[in-house]
Amino acid sequence: xxxxxxxxDDAHIRELVRLYLEDEGIEVVQKRNGAEALEYAENHxxxxxxxxxMMPGMDGWDLCAKxxxxxxxxxxxxxxxxxLADRIKGFKLGTDDYLVKPFDPTELTLRxxxxxxxxxxxxxxxxxxxxxxxxxxxxxxxxxxxxxxxLPMKEFELLYKFGSYPGQLxxxxxxxxxxxxxxxxxxxxxxxxxxxRLRERFAEHESDFRIVTLRGLGYRLEVCRD
Amino acid sequence: xxxxxxxxDDAHIRELVRLYLEDEGIEVVQKRNGAEALEYAENHxxxxxxxxxMMPGMDGWDLCAKxxxxxxxxxxxxxxxxxLADRIKGFKLGTDDYLVKPFDPTELTLRxxxxxxxxxxxxxxxxxxxxxxxxxxxxxxxxxxxxxxxLPMKEFELLYKFGSYPGQLxxxxxxxxxxxxxxxxxxxxxxxxxxxRLRERFAEHESDFRIVTLRGLGYRLEVCRD
DNA sequence: GCTTTTGTTCATACTGAGTTCATACAAATG
DNA sequence: CATTTGTATGAACTCAGTATGAACAAAAGC
Numbered sequence: 001x002x003x004x005x006x007x008x009d010d011a012h013i014r015e016l017v018r019l020y021l022e023d024e025g026i027e028v029v030q031k032r033n034g035a036e037a038l039e040y041a042e043n044h045x046x047x048x049x050x051x052x053x054m055m056p057g058m059d060g061w062d063l064c065a066k067x068x069x070x071x072x073x074x075x076x077x078x079x080x081x082x083x084l085a086d087r088i089k090g091f092k093l094g095t096d097d098y099l100v101k102p103f104d105p106t107e108l109t110l111r112x113x114x115x116x117x118x119x120x121x122x123x124x125x126x127x128x129x130x131x132x133x134x135x136x137x138x139x140x141x142x143x144x145x146x147x148x149x150x151l152p153m154k155e156f157e158l159l160y161k162f163g164s165y166p167g168q169l170x171x172x173x174x175x176x177x178x179x180x181x182x183x184x185x186x187x188x189x190x191x192x193x194x195x196x197r198l199r200e201r202f203a204e205h206e207s208d209f210r211i212v213t214l215r216g217l218g219y220r221l222e223v224c225r226d
Numbered sequence: 227x228x229x230x231x232x233x234x235d236d237a238h239i240r241e242l243v244r245l246y247l248e249d250e251g252i253e254v255v256q257k258r259n260g261a262e263a264l265e266y267a268e269n270h271x272x273x274x275x276x277x278x279x280m281m282p283g284m285d286g287w288d289l290c291a292k293x294x295x296x297x298x299x300x301x302x303x304x305x306x307x308x309x310l311a312d313r314i315k316g317f318k319l320g321t322d323d324y325l326v327k328p329f330d331p332t333e334l335t336l337r338x339x340x341x342x343x344x345x346x347x348x349x350x351x352x353x354x355x356x357x358x359x360x361x362x363x364x365x366x367x368x369x370x371x372x373x374x375x376x377l378p379m380k381e382f383e384l385l386y387k388f389g390s391y392p393g394q395l396x397x398x399x400x401x402x403x404x405x406x407x408x409x410x411x412x413x414x415x416x417x418x419x420x421x422x423r424l425r426e427r428f429a430e431h432e433s434d435f436r437i438v439t440l441r442g443l444g445y446r447l448e449v450c451r452d
Numbered sequence: 453g454c455t456t457t458t459g460t461t462c463a464t465a466c467t468g469a470g471t472t473c474a475t476a477c478a479a480a481t482g
Numbered sequence: 483c484a485t486t487t488g489t490a491t492g493a494a495c496t497c498a499g500t501a502t503g504a505a506c507a508a509a510a511g512c
Contacts, residue, residue, distance in 0.1 A: 084330050091336040097323075104310050110317035138393045138446055152469055153442050189489090190471055196491065215479065215488060378458055415500090416460055422501065441469060441499060 002116050003027045005046035007037040007063065008078070009055050017050060020105040021112060034058025038066055045071065045164060048116055050108070052078045053086065061093065068094045074115040078103065129163040130208035130223060136160060143205070154179065154194050155201070162211060162221035171218040195219055228342050229253045231272035233263040233289065234304070235281050243276060246331040247338060260284025264292055271299070271362075274341055276334070278304045279312065287319060294320045298404065300341040304329065355389040356434035356449060362386055369431075380405065380420050381427070388437060388447035397444040421445055 004026050006017045011032075018028040029046065031037040033055055041049065049067055053060030064075055074096040079086050082100045090098065097111050125136035131144040139156045141149045151159065157179045161170065172191045176184050195211055202209075209223045230252050232243045237258075244254040255272065257263040260283055267275065275293055279286030290301055300322040305312050308326045316324065323337050353360045357370040365382045367375045377385065383405045387396065398417045402410050421437055428435075435449045 084333060087333060088336060091333075091340060096340065104314075107310060107313055107317070110314065114317065114322060135393075138395050139440055139443060140393070150438070150440065150446075153440070154470070186470090187472065189473095192489065193471075193491085196489095200491095213489065380459070412459095413461065415462095418500065419460075419502085422503095425501095439500070441467090 002047040003029065003044070004112060005029050005031060005037060005041060005044075005049045007031050007034065007049065007051040007055070007060075009033060009052070013052070013078075016105055017108060020109045024109055024113065026112070026116075034060075034063040034066075037063060041067055041070055041073075043165060043168075046073060048074045048076065048112060050076045050078065050112065052080075053090075054080050061089070064090070064093045064095060076108075076111060076115060127160060127163040129159070129166070129221075132163075132207065132209075134160050134163050151201075155198055158191075158194055159198055162219070163209075166209070166221045166223050169214055169218055169220045174218070191219075227251060227253050228273045229255065229270070230338060231255050231257065231263060231267060231270075231275045233257050233260065233275065233277040233281070233286075235259060235278070239278070239304075242331055243334060246335045250335055250339060252338070252342075260286075260289040260292075263289060267293055267296055267299075271296075274300045274302065274338060276302045276304065276338065278306075279316075280306050287315070290316070290319045290321060302334075302337060302341060353386055353389040355385070355392070355447075358389075358433070360386050360389055377427075381424055384417075384420055385424055388445070389435075392435070392447050392449050395440055395444055395446045400444070417445075 004021055006014050006021075006028055008014050008017075008030075009032055014030040014032075018030065021028050029040060029044070031040055034057055037049070037051070038058070040046070051060050051063055055063075058066075060077060064077070067073065067075060072094075075094065076097045076099065077090050077095045078099050078101060079090075080101050087098055096115055099108055099111065127134040127136075133142040134140075134156070135142060136156075139150055139153065141151055141156075141159070143149070158175065161175065161178060172188045175191055176188060180186070199211060209221055212220050212222045214220055230247055232240050232247075232254055233256075234240050234243075235258055240256040240258075244256065247254050255266065255270070257266055259281055263275070263277070264284070266272070277286050277289055281289075284292075286303060290303070293299065293301060298320075301320065302323045302325065303316050303321045304325050304327060305316075306327050313324055322341055325334055325337065352362065359368040360366075360382070361368060362382075365376055365379060367377055367382075367385075369375070384401065387401065387404060398414045401417055402414060406412070425437060435447055438446045438448045440446055
């Protein structure tokens with residue numbers, strides 16, 4: 001399920017966008033300003049960002065530039081007026097598409113879907129984890145020396161999750177929700193088994209990270225620095 | 227060098243586009259109408275098509291639909307007026323982007339470049355796959371020793387797809403959408419059979435690649451390193 | 453027409469990822 | 483230190499997902 005971050009100071013617009021996108025099975029997260037958006041993007045890596053140029057505080061341009069530093073998620077800009085100069089500036093900053101206010105929500109939906117589709121194909125989602133590289137396109141773990149190992153789905157998803165947010169605590173509940181799906185009706189303890197398998201998988205390789213148990217809370221990935 | 231097909235009955239516009247795109251190192255081919263454009267596209271597979279909706283004879287909509295049958299090259303439409311209904315219709319037909327007349331050539335250039343980048347255009351219609359070479363025009367596989375084998379369409383398209391993105395995971399759903407067409411209403415499992423046939427076709431030849439199953443996910447082409 | 457090639461569906465067997473479970477272990481609590 | 487609570491682990495089990503052969507359909511050659 002794709003996750004789209006919508007950044008606008010106008011709650012009405014955010015809601016409008018949410019309504020339409022959720023109809024298409026897209027998860028929508030709303031933020032009011034650049035600072036909040038940036039913080040969210042850092043921790044949750046949305047699949048796409050819809051942002052308004054005119055915002056108090058950090059404006060759309062700054063946010064766009066900062067988001068580009070985080071990764072290459074597609075960005076769709078909403079401009080108040082159809083200024084060509086703005087559009088050119090945006091393209092140079094790495095924006096992928098434009099909409100001019102007032103926009104038709106249907107068109108927004110279509111453009112978002114088109115971008116998401118393209119992004120899936122062209123952008124490799126990869127996470128660096130010490131000497132390892134996790135490639136979501138191939139579900140492979142690539143070692144520093146070039147050795148490639150394909151992990152089972154759940155194991156990969158878990159490691160990818162941990163690797164995306166090193167140091168962050170994940171409750172079993174949260175992991176189940178994100179990886180298994182919110183309507184999973186099995187035993188929460190199955191997470192333990194997969195963690196165990198991940199541990200023994202990388203135990204032999206003297207890896208520079210480990211998954212730590214926080215008793216009563218969950219798990220956390222710890223990167224060992226030398 | 228990317229190759230862009232520009233379709234418009236107005237020679238001035240074609241020339242304008244040509245001037246700007248060639249400045250960016252893009253090869254431009256001009257056609258005056260839908261019929262000519264279609265014939266060209268069939269034989270030369272441009273990397274991107276810029277087309278005007280308003281044309282005598284076959285209009286932009288028809289051309290767009292027919293181009294889509296040929297392949298999934300990106301299409302940028304030029305509309306005379308900014309009609310939302312048109313844009314929505316276009317998106318449904320598979321258009322990737324829009325420009326409204328009169329447009330700024332600079333913006334056209336930016337959008338064309340963005341689209342090409344998004345599609346990660348590779349201009350050759352052949353794919354090297356270890357010792358094999360896949361020629362999309364003839365649906366032939368050429369072996370290192372010069373032996374040429376013509377594959378059945380589906381098998382070739384599959385192998386070509388895999389060969390174009392080695393290591394990348396493809397879900398059955400995605401393969402069906404790209405090769406069979408988005409409105410295919412058959413059993414998804416038919417992919418399995420074609421994969422199986424591809425496997426047994428190249429099993430005897432000791433090939434340096436293989437199609438790997440990712441349980442619950444799809445398939446992936448793995449190139450064996452020596 | 454007929455044969456051959458290509459594509460799809462189906463039934464069956466098979467595999468292994470994912471789950472569950474029982475037990476052993478470790479950490480907190482009083 | 484005894485008890486409780488939470489976690490680790492090995493192994494068994496289950497079943498969704500896959501491989502495969504063959505039958506069937508449809509198109510392309512002859």
